[in-house]
Amino acid sequence: MAQHDQVIDNGPGLAVRTDINAALAALFSSNSGAVEPSVKVAGQLWFNTSTGKLQMRNAANTAWSSLTGELGGTITVTSPITFSGASAGATTPLIEVRDSVTTTGATGNAVFSVNKQNSATEALIFGNDGNGAALIGGNNVAMRFGNWVSGVFTERMNMTGAGVFTFGGTQQVIVGGTYGMEIVGSSPNIKLTDNSASAYDFWMHVDGQNFYVLVDRTASGTWDTPHPLTLEGDTNRGFLFGSEIYTTGNLSVSQASTGNTVAQRDPSGDLHCRLFRSEYTGTGSAIACFMTQSAIGGVGTNNYIRPSTPSEAAAALNGLVAPPVYTGSSATNTVFPVGTTIGMIDTGASPALGTSMVPCLDTVNNWRYVNSAESGAGTALAGTWRNRGRTDGGQGWYVAQRVA
Numbered sequence: 001m002a003q004h005d006q007v008i009d010n011g012p013g014l015a016v017r018t019d020i021n022a023a024l025a026a027l028f029s030s031n032s033g034a035v036e037p038s039v040k041v042a043g044q045l046w047f048n049t050s051t052g053k054l055q056m057r058n059a060a061n062t063a064w065s066s067l068t069g070e071l072g073g074t075i076t077v078t079s080p081i082t083f084s085g086a087s088a089g090a091t092t093p094l095i096e097v098r099d100s101v102t103t104t105g106a107t108g109n110a111v112f113s114v115n116k117q118n119s120a121t122e123a124l125i126f127g128n129d130g131n132g133a134a135l136i137g138g139n140n141v142a143m144r145f146g147n148w149v150s151g152v153f154t155e156r157m158n159m160t161g162a163g164v165f166t167f168g169g170t171q172q173v174i175v176g177g178t179y180g181m182e183i184v185g186s187s188p189n190i191k192l193t194d195n196s197a198s199a200y201d202f203w204m205h206v207d208g209q210n211f212y213v214l215v216d217r218t219a220s221g222t223w224d225t226p227h228p229l230t231l232e233g234d235t236n237r238g239f240l241f242g243s244e245i246y247t248t249g250n251l252s253v254s255q256a257s258t259g260n261t262v263a264q265r266d267p268s269g270d271l272h273c274r275l276f277r278s279e280y281t282g283t284g285s286a287i288a289c290f291m292t293q294s295a296i297g298g299v300g301t302n303n304y305i306r307p308s309t310p311s312e313a314a315a316a317l318n319g320l321v322a323p324p325v326y327t328g329s330s331a332t333n334t335v336f337p338v339g340t341t342i343g344m345i346d347t348g349a350s351p352a353l354g355t356s357m358v359p360c361l362d363t364v365n366n367w368r369y370v371n372s373a374e375s376g377a378g379t380a381l382a383g384t385w386r387n388r389g390r391t392d393g394g395q396g397w398y399v400a401q402r403v404a
Helices: 013-028 310-317
Strands: 045-048 053-057 064-066 109-115 122-128 134-138 143-149 152-159 165-167 171-175 181-185 189-192 201-207 210-216 224-232 237-240 243-245 290-293 305-308 341-345 359-362 369-371 377-380 385-390 397-402
Touching: 290 310, 305 310, 341 359
Parallel strands: 341 369
Antiparallel strands: 045 053, 053 064, 109 122, 122 134, 143 152, 152 165, 165 171, 171 181, 189 201, 201 210, 210 224, 224 237, 237 243, 290 305, 341 397, 359 369, 359 377, 385 397
16 A cells, blocks of 8 residues: 655655655555545546555546546557456446436437447447437448357348348348338248147248248148149239139130120120029929010110019910919808809899909808899908809809909
């Protein structure tokens, strides 16, 4: 331990020599001691033996600072420097650089940098953003990440000054470039792995001119067939689970009734065809309509297929269809098909042909029908009936026909 006030007092030769040696000893040992020197000046060194640290008096000569806290300017290193020590744990680093800036909200504070080769310009900068976040970035230069093997650096990821990431390997992955995300390589793949139970893994795959969506259904680690999707860029064809996808690009489409083509609606929304065929074998007893056609011919004719009611179809057939007939045996039936004719008694005034009549069941004689005005007339028959003629000279027998 040696400290001195650095003042050589007047005295005999031996005393002066001893005083000079003491002053030199203090300088030589950086004023070492467990307590600070009694005489202090700005820039003075003090090796604090109680802490083992070398300190320097600050410019205001008001306090001691660690030597590193007072250094500035440029330090030239002529040989490699190695920092060696035993770390004290995850939160106590061997080397610590502290930024004493107190301004918050700053977008970036440069704290430590590595310059470009043989240049005063920073290349890699370590710092903070004034909000507690750590920053690592290139100073408008590309940043290359990789590994050194036997003194050779191999790039694994590159970030350009514009923020475009490229991942190296047999397949390059480029993020943030012209296409947003790009994978470059021979037959590149993107695998989607679902780690839930019994899940399938999928790939997006490009090979030559073809794009695929692939699946591993058997947990074999590779894709199997049929492929969920195949798109052939050179032929403009596509396949879904092995079956071809038909589009207007690979199918013949026609608005006319042309064979081996896909029917397309015309501007009116109509479909044209030559003949409809049905292989359905079921039948239905309830018929609401028939599909009929007004004309026979091609484009330009009234050849539309329209629904027609049974009565419209019967009227168009003009009696060619056999009318319905009552086939029952009940003596009290009052409902007969339209067109049915019966004989009935009407002893009143002789009605003209076509006149409406109301035939009824005869409650006295169940073998005949009588007009509603006759004695014994019972329930009237359903529908509208008309006189179709008298059959005798004086008994009042008429023929009545149901017309509605």
